[in-house]
Amino acid sequence: xxxxxxxxxxxxxxxxxxxxxxxxxxxxxxxxxxxxxxxxxxxxxxxxxxxxxxxxxxxxxxxxxxxxxxxxxxxxxxxxxxxxxxxxxxxxxxxxxxxxxxxxxxxxxxxxxxxxxxxxxxxxxxxxxxxxxxxxxxxxxxxxxxxxxxxxxxxxxxxxxxxxxxxxxxxxxxxxxxxxxxxxxxxxxxxxxxxxxxxxxxxxxxxxxxxxxxxxxxxxxxxxxxxxxxxxxxxxxxxxxxxxxxxxxxxxxxxxxxxxxxxxxxxxxxxxxxxxxxxxxxxxxxxxxxxxxxxxxxxxxxxxxxxxxxxxxxxxxxxxxxxxxxxxxxxxxxxxxxxxxxxxxxxxxxxxxxxxxxxxxxxxxxxxxxxxxxxxxxxxxxxxxxxxxxxx
Numbered sequence: 001x002x003x004x005x006x007x008x009x010x011x012x013x014x015x016x017x018x019x020x021x022x023x024x025x026x027x028x029x030x031x032x033x034x035x036x037x038x039x040x041x042x043x044x045x046x047x048x049x050x051x052x053x054x055x056x057x058x059x060x061x062x063x064x065x066x067x068x069x070x071x072x073x074x075x076x077x078x079x080x081x082x083x084x085x086x087x088x089x090x091x092x093x094x095x096x097x098x099x100x101x102x103x104x105x106x107x108x109x110x111x112x113x114x115x116x117x118x119x120x121x122x123x124x125x126x127x128x129x130x131x132x133x134x135x136x137x138x139x140x141x142x143x144x145x146x147x148x149x150x151x152x153x154x155x156x157x158x159x160x161x162x163x164x165x166x167x168x169x170x171x172x173x174x175x176x177x178x179x180x181x182x183x184x185x186x187x188x189x190x191x192x193x194x195x196x197x198x199x200x201x202x203x204x205x206x207x208x209x210x211x212x213x214x215x216x217x218x219x220x221x222x223x224x225x226x227x228x229x230x231x232x233x234x235x236x237x238x239x240x241x242x243x244x245x246x247x248x249x250x251x252x253x254x255x256x257x258x259x260x261x262x263x264x265x266x267x268x269x270x271x272x273x274x275x276x277x278x279x280x281x282x283x284x285x286x287x288x289x290x291x292x293x294x295x296x297x298x299x300x301x302x303x304x305x306x307x308x309x310x311x312x313x314x315x316x317x318x319x320x321x322x323x324x325x326x327x328x329x330x331x332x333x334x335x336x337x338x339x340x341x342x343x344x345x346x347x348x349x350x351x352x353x354x355x356x357x358x359x360x361x362x363x364x365x366x367x368x369x370x371x372x373x374x375x376x377x378x379x380x381x382x383x384x385x386x387x388x389x390x391x392x
Contacts, residue, residue, distance in 0.1 A: 008281060009036035009096050009122075011060075011113055012104030013050055014043040016211050017127045017151065017273065021102050022050060024278045028287050035098050038090045038105075038113075041066030048073035051081050060084035060093040062109070087112060095120035100281055102151070103128040106214055107337055108330070108379050111135045115372065118142035125280035127151035129231045134330035135375050136234050148235070149280040154180050154228050155235055156276035157254035157267035162236070164265050165257070178238050179256040179264075180228055181248040182307065183208045185220040188249055192311045198350035200343060208251040208271050217340045221353050222307075226318025230329055233322055240319045247305040252294065268294055314354045321361055327378035328366040334379040335360035338386035348390050360385050 008025060012018045018039070025032040034054040039047045041063025051059050051074060061070050064085045071083060084092050087109070094101055094113035101117040102125040103110050110128030115135065117124045119142055126132060129152055132139050139148070150156050158178055162170035186205050187195060203220040204213060211219070218224035229243050254276075256266040269275055270292045278290035294300075309316050321332040335357045342348040348356065360382050369375050 005031060005033050006100060006281065007035045007098040008032050009038075009093060009098045009101045010034060010104065011038040011090060011094060011102065011110070012040075012106065012127070013037040014039040014046045015104055015106065016215075017102075017104035017277065020273050021104065021277050021281070022054070024274050024281060024287065024290055025054070027289065028278070028282075031287060032281060036060070036093045036096045038062070038084075038093050040105075041070075044070040045073045048077045048079060052077035052079035055079075056081050058082040058084060058093055058096060060089040062087055062090050091116040095122070099123060100125055102277070102281065103131065104151075106130075106212060108134055108333060111372070111375065114139055115142060118144075118147065121147075123147050123149065123283075125149050125151050125277070127277075129227055130333050132234055133227055133230045134333050134379065135369065135372070136230075136325070136329065137369055138372065138375070140234065146283075149283050150231070150235055151273075151276050151280045152228060152231065153271070153273060153276045154255045155231060156279055157181075158232060158236060158257060160267045160279070161255070161257040161265040165259065169259065172237055174259055175236075175238060175257060176242065176260045177258040178232050178236060178243045179258060180225065180232060180243065180245050181251070181253055181255050181304075182222060182225045182245055183219070183251045184247040184249050184305075185222065187220060187311075188247060190311060191308075192351070195311065195351055196349070200346070203343070203350060207249070209273075213344060214337065214340050217343065217353075218336070221314050221350070222312040223314040223318075223336050223354065223357070225307075226314040226321075227333065229315060229318050230322040240322055245307045245315050247307055248302065250300075250302050252300070252302055253304075270294060312354075313358070317354065317358055317361065324366045326366040326369050327374060328361065328364065330369065330375050330378045331364045331366075331382040332357060332361055334382035335386040338383050339390060342387075342390035352390075356386060356389050359389060 038060035041061045094116040104127040111131040114131035251271040258264045272291040275291035278287035321328045339353040
């Protein structure tokens with residue numbers, strides 16, 4: 001470890017993003033050291049093993065009922081970090097003394113941790129897109145320049161394209177369009193009529209990425225891409241009429257920026273989340289060997305197709321929600337989380353996910369999102385209404 005190593009807190013350490021972030025740290029042990037880990041509570045033995053392996057100062061578990069099992073597992077692995085419990089404990093760890101907080105928590109639960117990290121003045125590597133989307137004004141108000149770094153591969157790509165444009169090129173007036181790529185998920189090319197018999201097993205079979213069940217289903221419905229459109233708007237201050245989605249099944253181009261002079265800059269790499277994770281952790285420096293590079297000695301065919309809004313209406317709905325602003329994005333996100341859970345349990349058809357989200361959004365009168373209480377109230381209403389509709 002060098003004196004210049006960067007201290008890291010990883011929230012959601014037992015999930016897909018968290019485990020890959022720890023792999024980045026392990027590969028660059030001279031660059032990073034982990035001081036804190038947080039998880040939901042469902043995989044306490046893995047959390048304990050991670051805490052022992054990285055010698056962390058503190059661990060947090062969102063489920064207070066998991067504390068006894070965690071304490072036992074930590075003792076079994078010879079680790080003795082401070083244990084923090086409950087959502088408040090996770091938020092306390094988000095404000096822990098460190099250089100970078102990586103928020104890899106899934107869903108709206110990540111909002112309080114995002115705000116806690118930013119309020120504490122930490123650099124925030126944000127994989128929890130939901131917290132920015134539902135708490136946009138709150139998050140942006142706290143995010144000092146250079147302290148909110150995207151971990152999503154698409155937004156990392158957009159940021160890299162804007163950085164590559166150089167002085168003046170990254171200004172909004174020089175940008176004609178942000179072009180967000182989508183793999184198309186497991187149902188690319190299908191019509192709406194073809195999606196009536198989709199099962200959870202089919203939806204969880206993503207052709208490119210290995211992710212958790214909620215994100216994987218969101219990729220199948222393209223809700224995830226809708227959330228990314230809202231996130232791109234908030235991160236880069238580009239209007240929704242200048243953000244497009246194109247289907248790129250090879251997932252080698254992670255997004256593009258088209259400039260007013262007609263040029264387009266694209267970021268290309270094999271699909272591997274360790275690259276955007278490493279860039280967010282090490283910014284402004286790159287981490288050598290973080291992920292594989294494109295093999296230019298072999299032939300490649302990369303294709304791009306327009307999005308079928310009839311089969312996958314989630315992106316158009318997200319544009320509408322983003323334009324409404326206020327609490328509307330929180331309602332979109334919350335209703336979707338409930339609908340995905342209902343679908344995975346067999347209580348809602350695949351097409352019913354976005355159809356139900358649209359109904360909840362339509363019923364909601366968007367108000368301001370100027371406080372956490374307002375955001376969480378809209379979130380709670382949307383969850384309750386979606387639950388009513390999915391159990392009717």
